[in-house]
Amino acid sequence: MLNITLPDGNKLNFEKKVTGFEIAEKISKSLSKSALLISIDGKLKDLNTVIDKDCSVKIFTSKDKEGLETIRHDTAHILAMAVQELFPGTQVTIGPVIEDGFYYDFARKEPFTDEDLNKIENKMREIVERDEQTTREVWPRKKAIDHFKKIGEIYKAEIIKNIPEEEEVSIYFHGKWHDLCRGPHLTSTGKIGKYFKLTKVSGAYWRGDSKNEMLQRVYGTSWSTQKELDDYLEKIEEAEKRDHRKLGKLMNLFHFREESPGAVFWHEKGWALFQKLISYMRYKQEDAGYKEINTPEILDRSLWEKSGHWEKFGANMYTSETPDKKIFAIKPMNCPGCVQVFNQGLKSYRDLPFKMSEFGKVHRYEPSGALHGLLRVRAFTQDDAHIFCTEDQITEECLSVTNLILEIYKDLGFEDVILKYSDRPDLRVGEDGVWDKSEAALLKAIKASKLEYSVNKGEGAFYGPKIEFVLRDAIGRDWQCGTLQVDLNLPGRLGASYVDKDGSKKIPVMLHRALFGSLERFIGILIENYAGKLPFWISPLQTMVIPISEDFNEYAVLIQKKIKNSGITCSVDLKNHNLNYKIREHSNAKVPILLICGKKEVDSNAVTIRKLDSNKQENMSIDEFIKKYSALNKAPSI
């Protein structure tokens, strides 16, 4: 007699043994049709696993996360199967499930073309149609290695060698085709349904290491219904529409060019946005007790050698040679310069915490393939700051930095923020006792912030642990922005000190922090988050006056002057076009407020307001408009 416990606590009895499928059948006919997987005492298994012991089970369908992931995993297998049917001699490697889909890496000399992708997808549909049965076998390790070597699957053999001894080596068969896999899998190829699509091909390194050979990766997506697939494809399209590179061009904010790859040419409007963010930050930082400084962009090589950058960061640094053969480096970070400012004059413990901010433009020679619009550039402006404090002050200072970061993110419309905490790396400086202290202090601050956080073991900076602030945008994408690092190394290396209560000289702790991280990147994120429709207060061009015909140009200019004087940015469109045209043009350029004026408005000394994305009109006097919108012309928290 077999006792099977269901998630709701009910028990089913079977004679001696039973499969997951039979359990589903007993529960209901519809469940037997939609069942994909089973968990036995919490472990996911194939639905046709034979159960011969009392246990508790749960049956999963495509509505469960586990079910959908297995569909994707099976789709990846079928992809590999299709590729090997079409292109014999191609080796399979790994094919995991990823967010929204899956990929499979292949080793093959000839590249896959887009046409091949179509062929492969058709073959996959054929395999689904064939509805081949899935079976699982456990092989002795040696047999598996020998087998895969024999059939020329070198990569698979290598994977098996790396499977821990205590784990089973399981082989899954879909019909005759087979693959090494941990499972679980669906009972047949027909179960994955038809809601999948191959999306792209690209290169990828074997085992993710750039020293290894390059494989060909085929990406795909797979869902349990047509609607889910359509929604996903729509989401991709939406993301493309929001692409800041496209919108940047459309809104005339900036451009890039060959002569300086990865460096932004800011146009008038883009630069206005940039400056608005800076003046907002200045206000917030001043309020939080920071003193703004500025340090040279080019510093002698010797300083970088002292700080350790020359050795640790040299591969990313631009250097320059003067006519008399001196070597200077263009700063990739602001910290060494900032320490020089701290070092001026004698500092007392009473001066701590000493907070200096700097909008420092840094240059880093990034690998060419890393460049991506504003999100990854070679020259960028950090909203950097360095806080010199005592060890006892670390937690409190970290907490105040975290609060400041959350406040400014909130002002800019990002409320969904997660933290990533990275602790000591293998390669590090400083004593373990000090690391214990700084990690504990940083962790204490994170916990006090009550934010969700994940841990990246060993990913800290060589001088100290760090937190990274990741924000989630309007369409669910994550972006890493701010960072906070505890540094117990650089101040000593660069000779920083303060006089303590007892008269002795001590080395201060230095906290590095950036709020947006990079102004350039943050602007890219802002554009994508708002699809270009920036909130009024941060919008680079807030209002546009449009006269209905030339007769009202004079009045339009008058209005523009008044509005500009009130501190709201305002432009006037006197071009030779009709009203329709101008409304459309400026709506496309995402100007939040259009002000229309014609005879009616001139007579009543008023304007007609049209807000972006609304065709409602509102009429008010100029003074009323200025009063109302001046109040909106600042960050929510100010």
Place this chain on the structure above:
RNA sequence: GCCCUGAUAGUUUCUAAUGGUUAAAACAGGCCCUUGGUAAGGGUCAGUUCCCAGUUCGAUUCUGGGUCAGGGCACCA
């Protein structure tokens, strides 16, 4: 840096075309006429086919190299 794909007016071009006189269209832009609520209409003006070699009588077109861009990988703010 690595793999793949690509580069033609300001933009787009699976809406061009081509080993051969003035390289095309649409939209955008300038000027003029016209002007009433998300691209009215008309007239008119404007372009070194990314760079460097090579093949050729002749290259935007073919070949090689480079640069840059796009999608990934790796790296990362």
